[in-house]
Amino acid sequence: MILFWNKLIGDKAKFTIEARIFHSVCLLVLIALVVNVPYNYLMGTRNLAIVMLGIVLGVVAIYYSSRIKLLYNASVIAFQIYNNLLLIAIYYYNSGIHGPCYGMYIVSFFIGVIIVPKKQYWLWLPLNVLTIFGLLYYEATHPGWIINSYPNPSARFFDYGFTYIFIAGTIMLVAAYIREALHQEHTQVQEKAQTLEETNRTKDKLLSVLAHDLKEPLASIQGFLELLASYKLEESERIDIERQLLSRTKDTSYLLSNVLAWTKGQMAAVEVKLSSLHLQKTLSNTLKLVKGIAEEKHLEFEYHLSDRICIVGDKDLMQLIIRNLVTNAIKFTYSGGKIVVNTEIKENKCLIMVTDTGSGIPVSKQSSIFSLAARSTFGTQKEKGAGLGLVLCKEFTELQGGQIGFISKENIGSTFYVSMPLCQNFVAAQLEDRVEC
Incomplete structure (x- = not known):
C-alpha cells in the first residue's frame, strides 16, 4: 500500500518534497470529493454535489499536469484558483457559518504556506484570509443569504466528523512528510560532515608525508651528493656512500609510489x-x-x-x-x-x-x-x-x-x-x- 501511494505522489529523486506534498493533497481532496458527492446528493444538497463533481474533474487535471507533465508551478496556481472556488461553494451550499468550512480554510492556509512558492505568498495567503472574512461579514450583514442545509442534527454531526477526519488526516500527512524530510536532511548533513572530516584527515596525512617523510630522504640524498662533489674520498668511502645513496633513492622512490597510489585511491580514481x-x-x-x-x-x-x-x-x-x-x-x-x-x-x-x-x-x-x-x-x-x-x-x-x-x-x-x-x-x-x- 505504501509503495503504491509513493508511486502515486512521485519518486523522491524526481520530485521535491513540496511537489510530493502537493500530489498528496490533490489525492486527498479527490478522495474527499468522491466520498462527498454521493453523500451530499443523498443528503439533499444536490447543488453542492454537482459543484463538487465538476471540481473533481478539475483536480484530476491539475494532478495530471503536475505528476505526469511535470508542470508543478502552473498546477499550483490552478489548484489555488480551484481551491478558493471550492471553498466558496462549500461555504455557500454547506450552511455557511453553521457548517465546518472555516476549518477547511485553516487547513487550506496551512497547505498554501507549504506548496505555494514564496514569491507568490503575497497573493494567495492574503486572499485566503480576505475570502473567509468577506464571506463571514457578508453573511452577517445579509441574514437569510445562506440557508441551513442540514435536514437534521445527525447530518450536521456526520458532516463535522468527516471534515475533522479530513483536516486531521491532511495535517498529519503533511507533518509526517516534513518530519521525514528534516530527518533525511539531518542524516545527509551528518554524512557530509563525516566525509569532510575524513577528507581533512586525508589532507593532513598527505601534507605530513610531503612535508616530512619525503623531505627527509631527499635532504639525505642531497647531502650525499654534496659530499661526493666537495671532497676527494677514498674508494671504499665512495663505494659506501654510493651504496647508501642508492638505498635512500630506492626508499624514496618506493615511498613516492605509495603516496601516489594512495592519493589516487583517495580521489576514487583507482580502476x-x-x-x-x-x-x-x-x-x-x-x-x-x-x-x-x-x-x-x-x-x-x-x-x-x-x-x-x-x-x-x-x-x-x-x-x-x-x-x-x-x-x-x-x-x-x-x-x-x-x-x-x-x-x-x-x-x-x-x-x-x-x-x-x-x-x-x-x-x-x-x-x-x-x-x-x-x-x-x-x-x-x-x-x-x-x-x-x-x-x-x-x-x-x-x-x-x-x-x-x-x-x-x-x-x-x-x-x-x-x-x-x-x-x-x-x-x-x-x-x-x-x-x-
Missing part, C-alpha cells in the same frame, strides 16, 4: 580490472625484485608459489599489495632473519602469506595497523616510511573482493595474509592436471 590471474606468473617478477632488497640487508628470502593456482584479481594491485607486504617485512626484520612467502588453498580461497622473523607488532598498535591512525616507525636499520603501505594493502585488497589480516607476536615475528577468491575453473583445471587462466 579495478578483475580477471583470472596465474598467481606464479603475476607475482614472480615482483618477488625477484624484493628478494634483491632482502639480500642487501642480509636476509634469507624464500617464496613458494604453486604454478597451478589461479585467482580472481587485478594484476597491478596484487603486485603492489605483495610488494608492500614483503617490503614491510624486510623493514622490520633484523639482518640474518628470514622471510617466507607461500600459499595455501582454504575454502575456495587462496591465502598468500608473508611470514617474517622480525620485531613483530606491539599489541597496543595492532588494532590500528591498517589505518592512518598508525604512526610510521623506523625499521631495524632506521628505514623510514610514511605509514601508508599497509593502508594501501587493505584498501586495494578489499577493492578486489579479498580480505587481509595478520598474526603477530612481539620480538618473534609476523605473518600477513591476503585471501583472494580462486578462479571458477581452478578445480576443473586441477582435476584435468592443467591450469587455465
